[in-house]
Each structure stands twice: as structure tokens, then as C-alpha cells.
Amino acid sequence: MAKGLPKSFKKALWVYHCNSGSCNGCDIEIIAALCPRYDVERFGIKLVGSPRHADVLLITGPVTRQMEDKVKRIFEQMPDPKAVICVGNCGNTGDVFYESYNLVGPVDNVIPVDVHVIGCPPLPESIIMAVAKEWVKLETLEAKK
Amino acid sequence: MTKKKEITKTTYQLPIGPIHPALKEPVMFEFEIDGERIVDVDVSLGHVHRAIEWAGMRRNSIQILYLAERICGICSISHPIAFARAVEDACDIEVPERAGYLRVIQCELERICSHMLWAGVAAHEIGFDSVLFLTWEMREKVLDLTEYLTGNRITKAIITIGGVRRDITKDQLPKIHETLNYFKDNFEKLRKIFLDDKTFKLRSQDCGILTYDDALKLCAVGPTTRASGVKKDVRVDQAYAAYGDLDIDYITPDVLTGEVNGDVYDRIIVRLLEVKQSIELIEQAITGMPSGDIVSEPKIPKLLNHIKKTAGEGIGRHEAPRGEVIHYVKFDGEHENPYTWKVRASTYNNILPWIPMLKGEQIADIPIVAASTDPCMSCTNRVAIVDQNKKYELDKEQLHKLSVEKTRRLMR
Known part of the structure; x- marks a missing residue:
């Protein structure tokens, strides 16, 4: 478990997943993390259907031009305090699509990212680790209030 | 004109997507709906176009x-x-x-x-x-x-x-x-x-x-x-x-x-x-x-x-x-x-x-019917024209022209 985490979690993290043009590789690994093998729901991590309910935004894909304003709008719709995790190499650096004319990404160019998860696609373990790191950040933000 | 108005009264548009909890990938549907029945469907693609x-x-x-x-x-x-x-x-x-x-x-x-x-x-x-x-x-x-x-x-x-x-x-x-x-x-x-x-x-x-x-x-x-x-x-x-x-x-x-x-x-x-x-x-x-x-x-x-x-x-x-x-x-x-x-x-x-x-x-059958073909948007989004205003235009004539040009280029 990530360092600095209080013994009892103040709240369960609700996660919203947004695909900004990825190849589905990361998306299926995110769902795999929610399924019985990894079962993150036992930690209170839950995938929700609306950004307005979410604490954490999991974003995959390199942000295509058509998705740019949609990604921004989703980020704005999330209540504070909020955190963003960028999953996968293409969202972090562009990866194999780096030179494409249709990308606005990496995600950093569109919205602020807190945790970068590398891998193409990352293992579910890495994604869970990233969410745990976000937890620490959100707890600190909450404590400052 | 009056007839048209009557039609708009009976059916309504229901947009779903591009980001929607029922969809795993960005795609947009425009449904023309009459009560609970789907009258017409329009699919708009291009959200995952990565060139x-x-x-x-x-x-x-x-x-x-x-x-x-x-x-x-x-x-x-x-x-x-x-x-x-x-x-x-x-x-x-x-x-x-x-x-x-x-x-x-x-x-x-x-x-x-x-x-x-x-x-x-x-x-x-x-x-x-x-x-x-x-x-x-x-x-x-x-x-x-x-x-x-x-x-x-x-x-x-x-x-x-x-x-x-x-x-x-x-x-x-x-x-x-x-x-x-x-x-x-x-x-x-x-x-x-x-x-x-x-x-x-x-x-x-x-x-x-x-x-x-x-x-x-x-x-x-x-x-x-x-x-x-x-x-x-x-x-x-x-x-x-x-x-x-x-x-x-x-x-x-x-x-x-x-x-x-x-x-x-x-x-x-x-x-x-x-x-x-x-x-x-x-x-x-x-x-x-x-x-x-x-x-x-x-x-x-x-x-x-x-x-x-x-x-x-x-x-x-x-x-x-x-x-x-x-x-x-x-x-x-x-x-x-x-x-x-x-x-x-x-x-x-x-x-x-x-x-x-x-x-x-x-309407309730949309997700299972759409999913039944096992759609994969990231495979499909390939044809799109970008103009200067960052808008996508899929004009039929333009597409046809481009298509003809491409055929000519390949024949060379």
C-alpha cells in the first residue's frame, strides 16, 4: 500500500474512466482491475457512470482533435478536490502515434495530470498502484481544507 | 411546412455519446425516437481517428x-x-x-x-x-x-x-x-x-x-x-x-x-x-x-x-x-x-x-443490440477530413473526389 496512507480511509474513491482515442488496450486492463482477479472494489474503488460523481479521472488515449473539448468538459464537470491519472504510454508521450496530425495530446497539453502510468498497456497492478497514489494526494488536499 | 411541424412533434432526437457510460469507446449515435420505438439511427464516427x-x-x-x-x-x-x-x-x-x-x-x-x-x-x-x-x-x-x-x-x-x-x-x-x-x-x-x-x-x-x-x-x-x-x-x-x-x-x-x-x-x-x-x-x-x-x-x-x-x-x-x-x-x-x-x-x-x-x-435494447456485433471503434475510425476550423467534414462530393484521386494515385 502507498506510503502515507492513513490506516482507515476517509472515503471510498470513485473513478470515472474516459477514453480519448485509445486502442482499447488500457481500457480492458482497467476493467480487468475491477474484475475478480484484482477486485479493486474491496478497497472501495468503484467505476461510476458520471464525472459529477467522481474523485478520480482515469484517462486513456492520446486525445484526438475531436475529443479535446469533450475531455476538457469532463474535467470541468468533476467536483473538487479532483485528481487525474493518465493511463498508458500514448497519453503520456504520444507513443507510436507521436507524429500524427490529429493529436492534441499528450494529455498534459489538455488537462493537468497528477499520476502518469507507463506501459503499453500497463499491468492492472500498476493502475491500482496509481489510484492508491492519488488517494494520498486527495487525502492531503482534504487535510489542507 | 405545417406537416413537417407535426412530424417533429411526434418523434424526438436522442443523442448518445461520444462519452457515455454504456459505451466503452467514443462513438456518437443520434436516435430518432417515437415514444419507446426507434424510428431511425445515425452513427457518427471519427472520435478515435489517430492517422x-x-x-x-x-x-x-x-x-x-x-x-x-x-x-x-x-x-x-x-x-x-x-x-x-x-x-x-x-x-x-x-x-x-x-x-x-x-x-x-x-x-x-x-x-x-x-x-x-x-x-x-x-x-x-x-x-x-x-x-x-x-x-x-x-x-x-x-x-x-x-x-x-x-x-x-x-x-x-x-x-x-x-x-x-x-x-x-x-x-x-x-x-x-x-x-x-x-x-x-x-x-x-x-x-x-x-x-x-x-x-x-x-x-x-x-x-x-x-x-x-x-x-x-x-x-x-x-x-x-x-x-x-x-x-x-x-x-x-x-x-x-x-x-x-x-x-x-x-x-x-x-x-x-x-x-x-x-x-x-x-x-x-x-x-x-x-x-x-x-x-x-x-x-x-x-x-x-x-x-x-x-x-x-x-x-x-x-x-x-x-x-x-x-x-x-x-x-x-x-x-x-x-x-x-x-x-x-x-x-x-x-x-x-x-x-x-x-x-x-x-x-x-x-x-x-x-x-x-x-x-x-x-431504447432499452440499444446497448445489447449495439454490443452484439462486438463493435470496435478504435479499429474503424479511419475516414475523416479535417479542415482548418478543426471541424470534421464528410461531404459526399468531396469524399468522392478524394476517392477518385486516391484511385488514380494508386493506378500510377
Whole structure:
């Protein structure tokens, strides 16, 4: 478990997943993390259907031009305090699509990212680790209030 | 004018997407709805357009393999294999016999994985989440095996031009058999859940019907077309790799039930039986696998040099889990990078069948009917024109003009 985490979690993290043009590789690994093998729901991590309910935004894909304003709008719709995790190499650096004319990404160019998860696609373990790191950040933000 | 107004009063528009909890990928639907009935559907694509073909024309064939792999994370073997076959066709590269068998094993593993994934998503769409968890837990077994054989769970990087990159050794066989036996033992359980369960039957029978004629007219591919009774499967029609040596036949729903309805239930039957078929194919491939090389030319610079000197074009076809994938390449004999690379993914053909399937259905049936073709947007988003205002324009005349220009360019 990530360092600095209080013994009892103040709240369960609700996660919203947004695909900004990825190849589905990361998306299926995110769902795999929610399924019985990894079962993150036992930690209170839950995938929700609306950004307005979410604490954490999991974003995959390199942000295509058509998705740019949609990604921004989703980020704005999330209540504070909020955190963003960028999953996968293409969202972090562009990866194999780096030179494409249709990308606005990496995600950093569109919205602020807190945790970068590398891998193409990352293992579910890495994604869970990233969410745990976000937890620490959100707890600190909450404590400052 | 007054008549028009009356129409707008009775029907209304319901936009779904591009970001929606029921959709795993960005795609936008515009439904014309009259009460609970769907009158018309319009699908808008292009949200996942990443200019892959454009980038591919600037890279050499080995680099494209990894780009092709990232067209779709779920078909991460189908696209490289279709591309590799296109290059092999263009440059007369012969694939060693053992490599053909290894390709079959990897392709069928991917098929099991993809169909299990689909089964889970379909269950989720009708609100049967415990089945989603059950199928995805079973799917983890295939992923474990894939990781054991190739080193990664999703993007495997196993296919190369002229063969495969990793062999399957004798000491790896027990693990393969163990996984296959696990699936055989649990197949009856899956069959019971998907085919005998009342909830599944209620939601899937007589829902989202695609008739035999429509399937033929709209050129549907893969399990979607086979569920409507059309016998179309590249593995049988144009037996490639080692499929010619294996015992394989078309799977249509009448194999099990004796009749073809073309509804969602039939699509479930076809996919379920294909999982069983894949297990049998892998077993046959393991027993019949000859010894020998796994790649025709292990030295990559030499291979690239050969491709560079070749002028010609090639087509690679492959039966992906979702249907036929076609890659076309053309080399000009001077450059390492292909002069043209064109991808036709299976979902491209399976989008138009959505319209006859969805018309007349209820709003609540949209997710399961749309999911029943196993759509994959990341494969499909390829045609889009960007103008200066960052707007997408798909003007019919312009498209036609571009299409004519492209044909002319290719004919040169």
C-alpha cells in the first residue's frame, strides 16, 4: 500500500474512466482491475457512470482533435478536490502515434495530470498502484481544507 | 411546412455519446425516437481517428507491425498478421510451416480471449454483472497463458514478417494443456448460463434481427454474418497459415438449434461455439506442429533491404475475432516505407447492419443490440477530413473526389 496512507480511509474513491482515442488496450486492463482477479472494489474503488460523481479521472488515449473539448468538459464537470491519472504510454508521450496530425495530446497539453502510468498497456497492478497514489494526494488536499 | 411541424412533434432526437457510460469507446449515435420505438439511427464516427495509415506511410515495414498492433488493443494479433501477410504477398516471402502453426495457436488464443471479453460485456449490457465477473475471471486464464507464451498480456508483439518471434517449446506445453482443459471443464457452465438462462433468452431472442439478405447486402463479416446464416469465414474460404491442415468448418447457429433467426441469441451461440472450436484448433495445431524454423529471415536489415527493392502490391486477409480484416500495401521499389497502406477493419462492415437491427427496437435494447456485433471503434475510425476550423467534414462530393484521386494515385 502507498506510503502515507492513513490506516482507515476517509472515503471510498470513485473513478470515472474516459477514453480519448485509445486502442482499447488500457481500457480492458482497467476493467480487468475491477474484475475478480484484482477486485479493486474491496478497497472501495468503484467505476461510476458520471464525472459529477467522481474523485478520480482515469484517462486513456492520446486525445484526438475531436475529443479535446469533450475531455476538457469532463474535467470541468468533476467536483473538487479532483485528481487525474493518465493511463498508458500514448497519453503520456504520444507513443507510436507521436507524429500524427490529429493529436492534441499528450494529455498534459489538455488537462493537468497528477499520476502518469507507463506501459503499453500497463499491468492492472500498476493502475491500482496509481489510484492508491492519488488517494494520498486527495487525502492531503482534504487535510489542507 | 405545417406537416413537417407535426412530424417533429411526434418523434424526438436522442443523442448518445461520444462519452457515455454504456459505451466503452467514443462513438456518437443520434436516435430518432417515437415514444419507446426507434424510428431511425445515425452513427457518427471519427472520435478515435489517430492517422495511423498516414503515420505508417512514413515508417518501414517492421515499425508498422508495432503501429498495426496498436490499431486495436483487443485484435492486437489480427492487424499485424494481416499486415505481415500483405507484405509477404507483395514481396514473395515464404512463411515456414512451423510458423504457420504457431500463428494459428496465437490467433485462436486471441479469439478465445476476445469472445470471452465480449460475453462479459454483453452480460453487463443487460445488467447481469455477475456473469461479467465470471467470464472475465475465466478470461484471465487465457491472459495468463498469453503472458506465459509471449511476455505480455495485451500487446503481444509476436508476429513478424515471414513468421513469428517466439517459439513454443516442449516444456511450455503442459501449461497450454492445463488452460485448455480448464476451459473444456467450464464450457458446460458457460453454455448453461448463456443459452439456457431465462434472463438471457428474454433479452436476446427476437431482438436485433439481421436477416440473411441484409447480412449479404450490407457485407457484414465475422460472427455477425454467420449468425444470420451466411457462410463466410476467411479461415475456411482462403485457408492460410496452417488452417488448411486443420479440421475447421463454418459455425452457424443451426449447428446447435437447427434454425437461423439472426437475432442476438444466435450471435451468442456462434461466439460460444467458436470458443469451443478455437480450443479444438489449438489442440490440433499442437499435435500436428512440425519442427523447423519459426521465421524465414531472422536478419531484419536483410529483410528490410529485400522489401525496399521490391516493387509491387499485396493483400493480407485474416479472420479476426470480429470478422475479416484486410490490409493492402504497395511498395514502389525505392523506399523502405510503403507507398500505400490501407486497413479495412471488421467493425467497418458491421456498423451499417446496426441500422436494420436497431430499427423498431426499444431504447432499452440499444446497448445489447449495439454490443452484439462486438463493435470496435478504435479499429474503424479511419475516414475523416479535417479542415482548418478543426471541424470534421464528410461531404459526399468531396469524399468522392478524394476517392477518385486516391484511385488514380494508386493506378500510377
